[in-house]
Amino acid sequence: MVEPINISTSSHEHLTLLDLQLMVRATLESRFCDPVWISAEISEMKVNRSGHCYLNLVEKGNNEGAPRAEARGVIWRSAYATISRKFEEATGAALSTGIGVLLRVVVTYHEVYGFSLQIVDIDASYTLGEVERRRRECIAQLQRDGVWDMNREIELPRPMLRIAIVSSATAAGYQDFMNELRRSAYRFRTELFGSLMQGEMAEDSVIEALHLVAEREEEFDCVVVIRGGGSVSDLALFDSYRIASHIAQFPLPVITGIGHDKDTSVADLVAHTSCKTPTAVATLLCELAEMEMATIEEYSYTLRDIVLSRLNSERLTLERHSAEIARQSVVAVNSMQHRLTSIEESIATLARTMIRSEEQKLSSHLMVVEQSNPEIILRRGFAIVRGSDGRAVDIQNIKPGADVNIELATGTIEANVTSKTLR
Amino acid sequence: MATKKLTYSEAMAEVESILARLRSGELSIDELTSAVARATKLIAECRKMLATTEQEVEKLING
Numbered sequence A: 001m002v003e004p005i006n007i008s009t010s011s012h013e014h015l016t017l018l019d020l021q022l023m024v025r026a027t028l029e030s031r032f033c034d035p036v037w038i039s040a041e042i043s044e045m046k047v048n049r050s051g052h053c054y055l056n057l058v059e060k061g062n063n064e065g066a067p068r069a070e071a072r073g074v075i076w077r078s079a080y081a082t083i084s085r086k087f088e089e090a091t092g093a094a095l096s097t098g099i100g101v102l103l104r105v106v107v108t109y110h111e112v113y114g115f116s117l118q119i120v121d122i123d124a125s126y127t128l129g130e131v132e133r134r135r136r137e138c139i140a141q142l143q144r145d146g147v148w149d150m151n152r153e154i155e156l157p158r159p160m161l162r163i164a165i166v167s168s169a170t171a172a173g174y175q176d177f178m179n180e181l182r183r184s185a186y187r188f189r190t191e192l193f194g195s196l197m198q199g200e201m202a203e204d205s206v207i208e209a210l211h212l213v214a215e216r217e218e219e220f221d222c223v224v225v226i227r228g229g230g231s232v233s234d235l236a237l238f239d240s241y242r243i244a245s246h247i248a249q250f251p252l253p254v255i256t257g258i259g260h261d262k263d264t265s266v267a268d269l270v271a272h273t274s275c276k277t278p279t280a281v282a283t284l285l286c287e288l289a290e291m292e293m294a295t296i297e298e299y300s301y302t303l304r305d306i307v308l309s310r311l312n313s314e315r316l317t318l319e320r321h322s323a324e325i326a327r328q329s330v331v332a333v334n335s336m337q338h339r340l341t342s343i344e345e346s347i348a349t350l351a352r353t354m355i356r357s358e359e360q361k362l363s364s365h366l367m368v369v370e371q372s373n374p375e376i377i378l379r380r381g382f383a384i385v386r387g388s389d390g391r392a393v394d395i396q397n398i399k400p401g402a403d404v405n406i407e408l409a410t411g412t413i414e415a416n417v418t419s420k421t422l423r
Numbered sequence B: 001m002a003t004k005k006l007t008y009s010e011a012m013a014e015v016e017s018i019l020a021r022l023r024s025g026e027l028s029i030d031e032l033t034s035a036v037a038r039a040t041k042l043i044a045e046c047r048k049m050l051a052t053t054e055q056e057v058e059k060l061i062n063g
Helices: A017-031 A077-093 A124-145 A172-181 A203-214 A242-247 A267-270 A277-372 A374-379 B007-022 B028-062
Strands: A037-048 A053-060 A067-075 A100-110 A114-122 A162-167 A189-194 A223-225 A255-258 A273-275 A384-386 A403-407 A410-414
Touching: A017 A100, A037 A067, A067 A077, A067 B028, A077 A114, A077 A124, A100 A124, A124 A267, A162 A172, A162 A203, A172 A189, A172 A223, A189 A203, A203 A223, A203 A242, A223 A242, A223 A273, A223 A277, A242 A267, A255 A277, A255 B007, A267 A273, A273 A277, A277 B007, A277 B028, A374 B028, B007 B028
Parallel strands: A067 A114, A162 A189, A162 A223, A223 A255, A255 A273
Antiparallel strands: A037 A053, A037 A100, A053 A067, A100 A114, A384 A403, A403 A410
Protein backbone atom coordinates (compact mmCIF):
# COMPACT_ATOMS: atom_id res chain seq x y z
CA MET A 1 0.00 0.00 0.00
CA VAL A 2 1.19 3.45 -0.81
CA GLU A 3 1.42 5.65 2.19
CA PRO A 4 -1.07 8.51 2.01
CA ILE A 5 0.34 12.03 1.88
CA ASN A 6 -0.87 14.07 4.82
CA ILE A 7 -1.15 17.75 4.04
CA SER A 8 -2.69 19.93 6.63
CA THR A 9 -4.23 23.11 5.25
CA SER A 10 -6.92 25.53 6.36
CA SER A 11 -8.41 28.73 5.11
CA HIS A 12 -5.66 30.54 7.01
CA GLU A 13 -2.83 28.27 6.07
CA HIS A 14 -3.33 27.38 2.45
CA LEU A 15 -1.06 26.34 -0.41
CA THR A 16 -0.64 28.17 -3.67
CA LEU A 17 -1.41 26.41 -6.94
CA LEU A 18 2.30 26.15 -7.63
CA ASP A 19 2.91 24.67 -4.16
CA LEU A 20 0.33 21.98 -4.85
CA GLN A 21 1.57 21.29 -8.35
CA LEU A 22 5.14 21.04 -7.13
CA MET A 23 3.99 18.65 -4.44
CA VAL A 24 2.09 16.50 -7.00
CA ARG A 25 5.14 16.52 -9.24
CA ALA A 26 7.48 15.57 -6.40
CA THR A 27 5.14 12.81 -5.28
CA LEU A 28 4.71 11.36 -8.77
CA GLU A 29 8.38 11.55 -9.53
CA SER A 30 9.31 9.90 -6.28
CA ARG A 31 6.71 7.13 -6.84
CA PHE A 32 7.38 6.56 -10.52
CA CYS A 33 11.12 6.95 -10.48
CA ASP A 34 11.66 4.18 -13.07
CA PRO A 35 10.12 4.04 -16.52
CA VAL A 36 7.12 1.67 -16.94
CA TRP A 37 5.86 -0.37 -19.91
CA ILE A 38 2.29 0.47 -20.92
CA SER A 39 0.03 -0.53 -23.80
CA ALA A 40 -2.11 2.11 -25.47
CA GLU A 41 -3.38 3.25 -28.82
CA ILE A 42 -2.09 6.35 -30.58
CA SER A 43 -5.13 8.52 -31.25
CA GLU A 44 -3.27 11.64 -32.33
CA MET A 45 0.29 12.24 -33.36
CA LYS A 46 2.21 15.30 -34.47
CA VAL A 47 5.89 16.05 -35.00
CA ASN A 48 6.61 19.75 -34.53
CA ARG A 49 9.17 21.90 -36.25
CA SER A 50 11.86 21.27 -33.67
CA GLY A 51 11.54 17.49 -34.19
CA HIS A 52 9.72 16.57 -30.99
CA CYS A 53 6.79 14.21 -31.38
CA TYR A 54 3.59 14.90 -29.45
CA LEU A 55 1.02 12.16 -29.12
CA ASN A 56 -2.33 11.49 -27.60
CA LEU A 57 -2.63 8.02 -26.14
CA VAL A 58 -5.92 6.32 -25.38
CA GLU A 59 -7.26 3.06 -24.08
CA LYS A 60 -10.50 2.31 -25.80
CA GLY A 61 -13.50 0.61 -24.35
CA ASN A 62 -14.66 -2.82 -25.51
CA ASN A 63 -16.84 -1.45 -28.28
CA GLU A 64 -14.15 0.87 -29.63
CA GLY A 65 -16.26 3.67 -28.17
CA ALA A 66 -15.29 6.48 -25.84
CA PRO A 67 -11.82 6.07 -24.32
CA ARG A 68 -11.61 4.69 -20.84
CA ALA A 69 -8.27 6.42 -20.34
CA GLU A 70 -6.41 9.15 -22.13
CA ALA A 71 -3.02 10.83 -21.69
CA ARG A 72 -0.65 13.08 -23.55
CA GLY A 73 2.73 11.73 -24.51
CA VAL A 74 5.92 13.07 -25.97
CA ILE A 75 8.98 11.64 -27.66
CA TRP A 76 11.82 14.09 -27.55
CA ARG A 77 13.70 14.71 -30.75
CA SER A 78 16.75 12.83 -29.39
CA ALA A 79 14.71 9.63 -28.91
CA TYR A 80 12.23 10.05 -31.77
CA ALA A 81 14.63 9.19 -34.60
CA THR A 82 15.72 5.97 -32.86
CA ILE A 83 12.22 4.92 -31.80
CA SER A 84 10.57 5.61 -35.15
CA ARG A 85 13.35 3.84 -37.10
CA LYS A 86 13.21 0.84 -34.79
CA PHE A 87 9.44 0.63 -35.24
CA GLU A 88 9.59 0.96 -39.02
CA GLU A 89 12.30 -1.67 -39.32
CA ALA A 90 10.31 -4.14 -37.31
CA THR A 91 6.85 -3.52 -38.76
CA GLY A 92 7.51 -2.07 -42.19
CA ALA A 93 5.18 0.75 -41.33
CA ALA A 94 5.50 4.20 -39.84
CA LEU A 95 4.44 5.01 -36.35
CA SER A 96 1.02 6.48 -36.87
CA THR A 97 -2.42 6.95 -35.41
CA GLY A 98 -4.87 4.14 -34.92
CA ILE A 99 -2.32 1.52 -33.94
CA GLY A 100 -1.77 -0.21 -30.67
CA VAL A 101 1.68 0.22 -29.16
CA LEU A 102 3.68 -0.99 -26.21
CA LEU A 103 5.68 1.94 -24.87
CA ARG A 104 8.23 2.43 -22.17
CA VAL A 105 7.24 5.68 -20.53
CA VAL A 106 8.48 7.98 -17.81
CA VAL A 107 5.63 9.50 -15.85
CA THR A 108 6.14 13.26 -15.73
CA TYR A 109 4.22 16.11 -14.27
CA HIS A 110 4.73 19.77 -15.04
CA GLU A 111 3.25 22.63 -13.01
CA VAL A 112 2.12 24.33 -16.21
CA TYR A 113 1.63 21.48 -18.74
CA GLY A 114 0.32 18.92 -16.32
CA PHE A 115 0.45 15.11 -16.66
CA SER A 116 2.43 13.71 -19.54
CA LEU A 117 4.18 10.49 -20.48
CA GLN A 118 7.67 10.78 -21.88
CA ILE A 119 8.22 7.89 -24.24
CA VAL A 120 11.70 6.42 -24.11
CA ASP A 121 11.33 3.08 -25.89
CA ILE A 122 8.91 1.00 -27.95
CA ASP A 123 8.36 -2.75 -28.35
CA ALA A 124 7.29 -3.18 -31.98
CA SER A 125 6.54 -6.89 -31.54
CA TYR A 126 3.51 -5.91 -29.49
CA THR A 127 2.17 -3.88 -32.40
CA LEU A 128 2.86 -6.74 -34.76
CA GLY A 129 0.91 -9.00 -32.46
CA GLU A 130 -1.90 -6.46 -32.30
CA VAL A 131 -1.96 -6.18 -36.04
CA GLU A 132 -1.97 -9.95 -36.35
CA ARG A 133 -4.80 -10.24 -33.83
CA ARG A 134 -6.91 -7.68 -35.68
CA ARG A 135 -6.03 -9.37 -38.92
CA ARG A 136 -7.30 -12.70 -37.64
CA GLU A 137 -10.45 -11.08 -36.34
CA CYS A 138 -10.95 -9.43 -39.70
CA ILE A 139 -10.48 -12.73 -41.58
CA ALA A 140 -12.84 -14.53 -39.21
CA GLN A 141 -15.46 -11.82 -39.67
CA LEU A 142 -15.19 -11.97 -43.49
CA GLN A 143 -15.59 -15.75 -43.31
CA ARG A 144 -18.61 -15.38 -41.04
CA ASP A 145 -20.02 -12.86 -43.54
CA GLY A 146 -19.76 -15.54 -46.22
CA VAL A 147 -17.82 -13.24 -48.54
CA TRP A 148 -14.34 -14.75 -48.06
CA ASP A 149 -14.18 -16.58 -51.42
CA MET A 150 -16.53 -14.37 -53.40
CA ASN A 151 -14.02 -12.41 -55.47
CA ARG A 152 -11.79 -15.42 -56.07
CA GLU A 153 -14.77 -17.34 -57.42
CA ILE A 154 -15.29 -14.83 -60.23
CA GLU A 155 -14.05 -16.20 -63.51
CA LEU A 156 -11.47 -13.93 -65.12
CA PRO A 157 -12.90 -12.32 -68.26
CA ARG A 158 -11.17 -13.15 -71.54
CA PRO A 159 -9.43 -11.12 -72.75
CA MET A 160 -8.67 -8.86 -69.82
CA LEU A 161 -7.69 -5.57 -71.42
CA ARG A 162 -9.94 -2.93 -69.81
CA ILE A 163 -8.31 -2.13 -66.53
CA ALA A 164 -9.64 0.11 -63.76
CA ILE A 165 -6.83 1.24 -61.49
CA VAL A 166 -7.29 2.24 -57.86
CA SER A 167 -4.11 4.05 -56.91
CA SER A 168 -2.56 7.43 -56.49
CA ALA A 169 -1.50 9.22 -59.66
CA THR A 170 1.68 10.37 -57.96
CA ALA A 171 2.61 6.96 -56.58
CA ALA A 172 5.79 5.47 -57.99
CA GLY A 173 4.05 2.11 -58.18
CA TYR A 174 1.38 3.52 -60.49
CA GLN A 175 4.08 4.77 -62.86
CA ASP A 176 5.88 1.41 -62.70
CA PHE A 177 2.60 -0.31 -63.51
CA MET A 178 1.85 1.94 -66.48
CA ASN A 179 5.40 1.68 -67.83
CA GLU A 180 5.25 -2.11 -67.69
CA LEU A 181 1.90 -2.15 -69.51
CA ARG A 182 3.20 0.20 -72.21
CA ARG A 183 6.07 -2.18 -72.92
CA SER A 184 3.54 -4.87 -73.80
CA ALA A 185 2.50 -5.55 -77.38
CA TYR A 186 -1.14 -5.51 -76.29
CA ARG A 187 -3.27 -2.42 -76.13
CA PHE A 188 -4.66 -2.13 -72.64
CA ARG A 189 -7.26 0.50 -71.88
CA THR A 190 -6.65 1.86 -68.40
CA GLU A 191 -8.44 4.39 -66.27
CA LEU A 192 -7.13 5.66 -62.96
CA PHE A 193 -9.54 6.10 -60.08
CA GLY A 194 -7.38 8.31 -57.91
CA SER A 195 -7.21 7.44 -54.26
CA LEU A 196 -5.10 8.23 -51.24
CA MET A 197 -3.02 5.18 -50.46
CA GLN A 198 -1.74 6.22 -47.06
CA GLY A 199 -2.78 8.31 -44.12
CA GLU A 200 -5.92 8.52 -42.08
CA MET A 201 -8.15 9.24 -45.08
CA ALA A 202 -6.82 6.35 -47.14
CA GLU A 203 -9.45 3.79 -46.07
CA ASP A 204 -12.39 5.99 -47.06
CA SER A 205 -10.59 7.13 -50.18
CA VAL A 206 -9.91 3.56 -51.42
CA ILE A 207 -13.52 2.55 -50.72
CA GLU A 208 -14.80 5.63 -52.55
CA ALA A 209 -12.63 4.82 -55.58
CA LEU A 210 -13.92 1.22 -55.57
CA HIS A 211 -17.49 2.56 -55.52
CA LEU A 212 -16.79 4.73 -58.55
CA VAL A 213 -15.42 1.71 -60.46
CA ALA A 214 -18.38 -0.45 -59.44
CA GLU A 215 -20.79 2.16 -60.83
CA ARG A 216 -19.20 1.60 -64.24
CA GLU A 217 -18.41 -2.10 -63.91
CA GLU A 218 -19.63 -2.81 -67.46
CA GLU A 219 -16.76 -0.75 -68.82
CA PHE A 220 -14.00 -2.80 -67.19
CA ASP A 221 -12.72 -6.36 -67.12
CA CYS A 222 -11.00 -6.06 -63.76
CA VAL A 223 -9.79 -3.61 -61.14
CA VAL A 224 -6.23 -3.41 -59.89
CA VAL A 225 -5.40 -1.93 -56.51
CA ILE A 226 -1.79 -0.80 -56.48
CA ARG A 227 0.38 1.19 -54.18
CA GLY A 228 3.77 2.73 -54.59
CA GLY A 229 6.72 0.60 -53.76
CA GLY A 230 9.46 1.87 -51.54
CA SER A 231 7.54 4.24 -49.31
CA VAL A 232 6.72 3.10 -45.85
CA SER A 233 3.13 2.03 -45.84
CA ASP A 234 0.34 2.27 -43.38
CA LEU A 235 0.49 -0.93 -41.50
CA ALA A 236 -3.10 -1.90 -41.19
CA LEU A 237 -4.74 -0.15 -44.16
CA PHE A 238 -5.15 -3.27 -46.28
CA ASP A 239 -6.00 -5.36 -43.26
CA SER A 240 -8.99 -3.06 -42.83
CA TYR A 241 -12.23 -5.00 -42.58
CA ARG A 242 -14.08 -2.40 -44.66
CA ILE A 243 -11.58 -2.44 -47.53
CA ALA A 244 -11.26 -6.24 -47.48
CA SER A 245 -15.05 -6.63 -47.40
CA HIS A 246 -15.47 -4.28 -50.38
CA ILE A 247 -12.79 -6.11 -52.34
CA ALA A 248 -14.26 -9.54 -51.53
CA GLN A 249 -17.71 -8.50 -52.74
CA PHE A 250 -16.51 -6.46 -55.69
CA PRO A 251 -18.40 -7.36 -58.89
CA LEU A 252 -15.21 -7.45 -60.96
CA PRO A 253 -12.12 -9.53 -60.24
CA VAL A 254 -9.68 -7.53 -58.09
CA ILE A 255 -5.93 -7.86 -58.54
CA THR A 256 -3.78 -6.36 -55.78
CA GLY A 257 -0.25 -5.11 -55.96
CA ILE A 258 0.15 -3.32 -52.67
CA GLY A 259 3.74 -4.10 -52.00
CA HIS A 260 3.85 -5.70 -48.61
CA ASP A 261 7.31 -6.55 -47.46
CA LYS A 262 6.18 -9.02 -44.86
CA ASP A 263 2.81 -10.69 -44.56
CA THR A 264 0.14 -10.82 -47.12
CA SER A 265 -2.62 -8.36 -46.27
CA VAL A 266 -6.22 -9.39 -45.81
CA ALA A 267 -7.02 -7.44 -48.99
CA ASP A 268 -4.52 -9.68 -50.81
CA LEU A 269 -6.18 -12.77 -49.37
CA VAL A 270 -9.70 -11.85 -50.50
CA ALA A 271 -8.66 -10.41 -53.85
CA HIS A 272 -9.02 -12.59 -56.91
CA THR A 273 -5.26 -12.53 -57.41
CA SER A 274 -2.51 -10.81 -55.47
CA CYS A 275 0.93 -9.82 -56.66
CA LYS A 276 3.92 -8.54 -54.70
CA THR A 277 4.28 -5.29 -56.63
CA PRO A 278 2.43 -3.10 -59.14
CA THR A 279 4.97 -4.15 -61.79
CA ALA A 280 4.16 -7.79 -61.07
CA VAL A 281 0.45 -7.02 -61.61
CA ALA A 282 1.25 -5.47 -64.99
CA THR A 283 3.45 -8.45 -65.89
CA LEU A 284 0.61 -10.80 -64.95
CA LEU A 285 -1.85 -8.87 -67.14
CA CYS A 286 0.61 -9.01 -70.04
CA GLU A 287 1.14 -12.74 -69.55
CA LEU A 288 -2.62 -13.35 -69.48
CA ALA A 289 -2.99 -11.34 -72.70
CA GLU A 290 -0.18 -13.37 -74.26
CA MET A 291 -1.80 -16.63 -73.18
CA GLU A 292 -5.04 -15.42 -74.67
CA MET A 293 -3.27 -14.62 -77.92
CA ALA A 294 -1.58 -18.04 -77.87
CA THR A 295 -4.96 -19.69 -77.35
CA ILE A 296 -6.42 -17.72 -80.24
CA GLU A 297 -3.46 -18.74 -82.41
CA GLU A 298 -3.91 -22.34 -81.40
CA TYR A 299 -7.61 -22.13 -82.27
CA SER A 300 -6.74 -20.57 -85.58
CA TYR A 301 -4.31 -23.42 -86.35
CA THR A 302 -6.92 -25.97 -85.34
CA LEU A 303 -9.48 -24.20 -87.48
CA ARG A 304 -7.06 -24.17 -90.41
CA ASP A 305 -6.40 -27.89 -89.95
CA ILE A 306 -10.11 -28.63 -89.88
CA VAL A 307 -10.75 -26.52 -92.97
CA LEU A 308 -7.81 -28.05 -94.85
CA SER A 309 -8.85 -31.56 -93.94
CA ARG A 310 -12.40 -30.79 -95.01
CA LEU A 311 -11.18 -29.31 -98.29
CA ASN A 312 -9.07 -32.42 -98.86
CA SER A 313 -11.98 -34.69 -98.20
CA GLU A 314 -14.18 -32.64 -100.54
CA ARG A 315 -11.46 -32.74 -103.19
CA LEU A 316 -11.25 -36.53 -102.87
CA THR A 317 -15.02 -36.77 -103.18
CA LEU A 318 -14.91 -34.61 -106.28
CA GLU A 319 -12.15 -36.75 -107.74
CA ARG A 320 -14.15 -39.87 -107.00
CA HIS A 321 -17.24 -38.34 -108.60
CA SER A 322 -15.25 -37.17 -111.55
CA ALA A 323 -13.77 -40.65 -112.08
CA GLU A 324 -17.23 -42.16 -111.69
CA ILE A 325 -18.63 -39.73 -114.25
CA ALA A 326 -15.84 -40.61 -116.68
CA ARG A 327 -16.49 -44.31 -116.14
CA GLN A 328 -20.23 -43.92 -116.46
CA SER A 329 -19.91 -41.83 -119.60
CA VAL A 330 -17.68 -44.47 -121.16
CA VAL A 331 -20.30 -47.06 -120.26
CA ALA A 332 -23.04 -44.84 -121.69
CA VAL A 333 -21.08 -44.16 -124.86
CA ASN A 334 -20.32 -47.87 -125.23
CA SER A 335 -23.93 -48.78 -124.75
CA MET A 336 -24.96 -46.10 -127.23
CA GLN A 337 -22.36 -47.43 -129.67
CA HIS A 338 -23.72 -50.94 -129.28
CA ARG A 339 -27.17 -49.65 -129.95
CA LEU A 340 -26.00 -47.68 -132.95
CA THR A 341 -24.08 -50.67 -134.27
CA SER A 342 -27.13 -52.80 -133.85
CA ILE A 343 -29.29 -50.14 -135.52
CA GLU A 344 -26.69 -49.86 -138.26
CA GLU A 345 -26.74 -53.60 -138.75
CA SER A 346 -30.51 -53.58 -138.83
CA ILE A 347 -30.46 -50.77 -141.34
CA ALA A 348 -27.94 -52.66 -143.46
CA THR A 349 -29.97 -55.82 -143.26
CA LEU A 350 -33.18 -54.00 -144.04
CA ALA A 351 -31.57 -52.11 -146.89
CA ARG A 352 -30.13 -55.29 -148.32
CA THR A 353 -33.45 -57.07 -147.89
CA MET A 354 -35.23 -54.20 -149.61
CA ILE A 355 -32.71 -54.23 -152.41
CA ARG A 356 -33.00 -58.02 -152.76
CA SER A 357 -36.74 -57.80 -152.77
CA GLU A 358 -36.63 -55.07 -155.40
CA GLU A 359 -34.24 -57.17 -157.45
CA GLN A 360 -36.57 -60.14 -157.27
CA LYS A 361 -39.45 -57.92 -158.22
CA LEU A 362 -37.50 -56.61 -161.17
CA SER A 363 -36.50 -60.17 -162.22
CA SER A 364 -40.06 -61.33 -162.03
CA HIS A 365 -41.24 -58.25 -163.94
CA LEU A 366 -38.58 -58.86 -166.55
CA MET A 367 -39.69 -62.43 -166.89
CA VAL A 368 -43.26 -61.32 -167.55
CA VAL A 369 -42.06 -58.67 -169.97
CA GLU A 370 -39.87 -61.11 -171.83
CA GLN A 371 -42.72 -63.56 -172.19
CA SER A 372 -44.64 -60.78 -173.90
CA ASN A 373 -41.84 -60.22 -176.39
CA PRO A 374 -43.34 -60.93 -179.96
CA GLU A 375 -40.05 -62.48 -181.04
CA ILE A 376 -40.28 -65.12 -178.35
CA ILE A 377 -43.95 -65.67 -179.10
CA LEU A 378 -43.12 -66.17 -182.78
CA ARG A 379 -40.39 -68.65 -181.86
CA ARG A 380 -42.98 -70.72 -180.13
CA GLY A 381 -44.67 -71.22 -183.52
CA PHE A 382 -47.05 -68.35 -183.52
CA ALA A 383 -47.37 -66.07 -186.55
CA ILE A 384 -48.46 -62.51 -187.13
CA VAL A 385 -50.79 -62.01 -190.07
CA ARG A 386 -50.76 -58.46 -191.45
CA GLY A 387 -52.91 -56.97 -194.15
CA SER A 388 -51.80 -54.86 -197.06
CA ASP A 389 -51.89 -51.83 -194.72
CA GLY A 390 -49.21 -53.53 -192.59
CA ARG A 391 -51.47 -53.76 -189.58
CA ALA A 392 -52.38 -57.02 -187.86
CA VAL A 393 -55.40 -58.61 -189.57
CA ASP A 394 -58.81 -58.33 -187.90
CA ILE A 395 -60.76 -61.55 -188.69
CA GLN A 396 -63.98 -59.59 -188.82
CA ASN A 397 -62.77 -57.31 -191.61
CA ILE A 398 -60.65 -59.62 -193.86
CA LYS A 399 -62.21 -60.90 -196.96
CA PRO A 400 -61.33 -63.92 -199.03
CA GLY A 401 -59.01 -62.99 -201.88
CA ALA A 402 -57.14 -60.42 -199.82
CA ASP A 403 -53.35 -60.54 -199.78
CA VAL A 404 -51.74 -61.00 -196.43
CA ASN A 405 -48.21 -61.06 -195.05
CA ILE A 406 -47.47 -63.82 -192.53
CA GLU A 407 -44.52 -63.17 -190.17
CA LEU A 408 -42.87 -66.23 -188.62
CA ALA A 409 -39.90 -66.43 -186.37
CA THR A 410 -37.65 -67.39 -189.15
CA GLY A 411 -39.13 -65.37 -192.10
CA THR A 412 -42.22 -64.05 -193.81
CA ILE A 413 -44.75 -65.61 -196.21
CA GLU A 414 -46.83 -63.67 -198.76
CA ALA A 415 -50.23 -65.42 -199.01
CA ASN A 416 -53.77 -65.05 -200.30
CA VAL A 417 -56.88 -65.54 -198.09
CA THR A 418 -59.07 -68.23 -199.64
CA SER A 419 -61.68 -68.53 -196.92
CA LYS A 420 -62.28 -67.59 -193.29
CA THR A 421 -64.07 -69.20 -190.45
CA LEU A 422 -65.09 -67.31 -187.33
CA ARG A 423 -64.75 -69.02 -184.04
CA MET B 1 -34.77 -37.45 -177.08
CA ALA B 2 -33.82 -35.87 -173.82
CA THR B 3 -35.99 -37.46 -171.22
CA LYS B 4 -36.19 -36.47 -167.63
CA LYS B 5 -34.24 -38.84 -165.40
CA LEU B 6 -36.84 -40.90 -163.57
CA THR B 7 -36.60 -41.79 -159.92
CA TYR B 8 -36.66 -45.44 -158.96
CA SER B 9 -40.24 -45.16 -157.72
CA GLU B 10 -41.39 -43.49 -160.91
CA ALA B 11 -39.59 -46.07 -163.03
CA MET B 12 -41.02 -48.93 -160.96
CA ALA B 13 -44.52 -47.41 -161.20
CA GLU B 14 -44.21 -47.29 -164.98
CA VAL B 15 -42.92 -50.88 -165.14
CA GLU B 16 -45.86 -52.03 -163.05
CA SER B 17 -48.28 -50.09 -165.21
CA ILE B 18 -46.82 -51.76 -168.37
CA LEU B 19 -47.05 -55.14 -166.63
CA ALA B 20 -50.68 -54.49 -165.80
CA ARG B 21 -51.41 -53.69 -169.42
CA LEU B 22 -49.53 -56.82 -170.56
CA ARG B 23 -51.45 -58.98 -168.12
CA SER B 24 -54.76 -57.57 -169.15
CA GLY B 25 -53.99 -58.34 -172.83
CA GLU B 26 -55.19 -54.94 -173.88
CA LEU B 27 -51.98 -54.19 -175.70
CA SER B 28 -52.00 -54.73 -179.43
CA ILE B 29 -49.23 -56.66 -181.09
CA ASP B 30 -48.10 -53.43 -182.64
CA GLU B 31 -47.68 -51.74 -179.25
CA LEU B 32 -46.18 -54.80 -177.67
CA THR B 33 -42.63 -54.45 -178.93
CA SER B 34 -42.24 -50.87 -177.77
CA ALA B 35 -43.89 -51.66 -174.44
CA VAL B 36 -41.55 -54.61 -173.88
CA ALA B 37 -38.58 -52.53 -174.93
CA ARG B 38 -39.64 -49.71 -172.57
CA ALA B 39 -40.22 -52.08 -169.68
CA THR B 40 -36.91 -53.86 -170.28
CA LYS B 41 -35.10 -50.51 -170.37
CA LEU B 42 -36.83 -49.31 -167.20
CA ILE B 43 -36.02 -52.56 -165.42
CA ALA B 44 -32.39 -52.24 -166.42
CA GLU B 45 -32.34 -48.66 -165.11
CA CYS B 46 -33.98 -49.76 -161.89
CA ARG B 47 -31.37 -52.46 -161.53
CA LYS B 48 -28.64 -49.89 -162.04
CA MET B 49 -30.17 -47.55 -159.51
CA LEU B 50 -30.58 -50.43 -157.12
CA ALA B 51 -26.93 -51.41 -157.54
CA THR B 52 -25.85 -47.81 -156.92
CA THR B 53 -28.06 -47.58 -153.88
CA GLU B 54 -26.63 -50.84 -152.56
CA GLN B 55 -23.09 -49.61 -153.05
CA GLU B 56 -23.87 -46.34 -151.27
CA VAL B 57 -25.60 -48.11 -148.44
CA GLU B 58 -22.62 -50.47 -148.00
CA LYS B 59 -20.27 -47.52 -148.14
CA LEU B 60 -22.26 -45.66 -145.50
CA ILE B 61 -22.58 -48.67 -143.26
CA ASN B 62 -18.96 -49.73 -143.47
CA GLY B 63 -17.87 -46.12 -143.20
